[in-house]
Amino acid sequence: MHGLLEMAFVSEIVLQTKIATRASERLQVANDNLDNIEVWGAIQSILVATGNVSKILWPPAKSDKPRGEMLKKILKVKENNLLSERKFRNHFEHYDSRLEDFFRKQSNGGIHYIDLAMNPSLSGHGLGNIHRGYNAFNNTLIYRGDLLDLNELIKALADIHEACKRYGYRS
Structure with missing residues (x-):
């Protein structure tokens, strides 16, 4: 991989980590202010930014896999890193099809549909x-x-x- 391209990918990873970090900070403020829209907006931003890093390091296209392997190697990112799992990002990104699937499979017309629950373990559902x-x-x-x-x-x-910093990227 060309050195400039390598740095461009590392730069993008840094940007996405900063976006997720800021969203995490906004999430804490939104919790304190009981602002549900901002809570869900911050969560979505975290998932999207995390998914973007994941796609750079674990690209879905077979032809891009060598790039992902090389970047993981230079940044010393383990294959089983939490970011390699994109299940949650996919749950949110493909919510429309998951929602249709849920209602299609419900014999009770979706009477047990509960969404955007805050502190759900306390709700009794x-x-x-x-x-x-x-x-x-x-x-x-x-x-x-x-x-x-x-x-x-x-x-x-x-x-x-931090691995990006050790690699030489100064943010």
Whole structure:
């Protein structure tokens, strides 16, 4: 890979980690202000930025896999890094098809449809019934029973950001 192209990818990774970090900061402020729209906007920004880093390091196209392997090697990112899993980003990015699928499979017309739940573990509803939920007490995200710890996700991004600095990128 050409040196300038390599630096462009590292620069993009740094930008996306900064976007996710700022979104994480906004998420904490939104929690304090009880601003649900900003909470969900910040969560979406975190997931999109994280997904962008993931696609750079674990590209979906077979022809781009060597680039991902090379970048992971120079940044010393392990293959099993939390960012390699894009399940949550996909849940949110493809929410439309997941929603249609849910209602198509419901014999009760979707009577158990609960979305954008705040602190769902406190609501008394089964967590598997929650489409999208956010627990402000432990900073976790839920999607139909799947859990994602946003603290761990931001930590994984911070580690990659530090690797970019060690590589020589000054942010």
